[in-house]
Amino acid sequence: MKFALVLILTFAVACFGLDCNDYKKAYLVVDSLISKNYKLIPDLVRLAFHDCVGESCNGCLDPQDPLNAGLGYCTKILESTYRKYIRTMMSRADFWSLASEVALIRGALNVRHPLPHLTLRLQYLWGRHDCTNSPISHGPVGYPTAHGDYGEVLRVLRSMFQLSHREIVALMGAHSLGGALRNESGFAYTWDSTPYAFDNNYYLNLINLPYTHVNVAHSKPRRIEFVAQQHRYSDEDDVYMMLNTDMCLYKNIRSIVDDDKYTGRVVCEDDGDKGYVKVPLGATNFVQSKCEDASTAKYVEMYAQDIQKFYDDFTVAWYKMVSHGYESQDAGYRLQPPSDDRVYRQ
Secondary structure, X not given: OOOOOOOOOOOOOOOOOOOHHHHHHHHHHHHHHHHHOOOHHHHHHHHHHHXXXXXXXXXXXXXXXXXXXXXXXXXXXXXXXXXXXXXXXXXXXXXXXXXXXXXXXXXXXXXXXXXXXXXXXXXXXXXXXXXXXXXXXOOOOOXXXXXXXXXXXXXXXXXXXXXXXXXXXXXXXXXXXXXXXXXXXXXXXXXXXXXOOOOOHHHHHXXXXXXXXXXXXXXXXXXXXXXXEOOOOOOOOOEEEEOXXXXXXXXXXXXXXXXXXXXXXXXXXXXXXXXXEEOOOXXXXXXXXXXXXXXXXXXXXXXXXXXXXHHHHHHHXXXXXXXXOOOOOOOOEEOOOOOOOXXXXX
């Protein structure tokens, strides 16, 4: 039996300073872009995060920053659309934020789940300001390093967005979307088997798959990540990854630093009270069997068991992120979504 995902989006009726028809037009323009190319879904969500890291969500990105690799196609399409249809309606930062939330909705509509009333509540906040040279900026803004550990996660998600530990684990669930390409970041594979569905498979994989810590780069510099194959004897392309900054949510690992840089290698506190041990490269299931659970493991397990709790907590964390740098009166207006009854599935 197939169950439809029910999306309940609760918005205040009044549009305040943003014309409701303009909002509807912008929403449907993005929705149309995704209908033409569903692979935009993870990139649009990632773009919102990269825009908000730094002082504020400001519609700016440094195309020369290697940590922004892979966002060029997405931002090019959005920029063309913005200049043609949207620029008189809202700031570029507001448009990027709206695009990311349309992508989340489309990702949620791609979920196949036995819950008949799975609910994602999204409210669009507007009122952001673009940086002076939007959409281009230059210089580092403090993106997290994938070779880091939970301290690196805290540096960004707690220090910038004021997230609790529970909210951090929830926001990281955005990694249920998309993956990495060697020719862009040097890392490889998707986090789970449904990279265009906004589901809780990310957490299920963290708990259940037998990961191996390996260098996946074909050249220097090294790119070390956790890799697992879901079906050992399958001919399918079913290899999945977790970055160090993912695995630290479930297991108590610490990244090794050399000359003030993360090396990619990690140590963990042994579950048998042997102190910290270095996680060997190439050893399958070592972290799961030898390392203590992280203090946040309980949230990973909770979201793996209950996708509705994941959705509920994710939206709280998400709105802290997309309103970063603004007072509530600046980016706190709530809009009614388009009333179209169309349902899309990839």
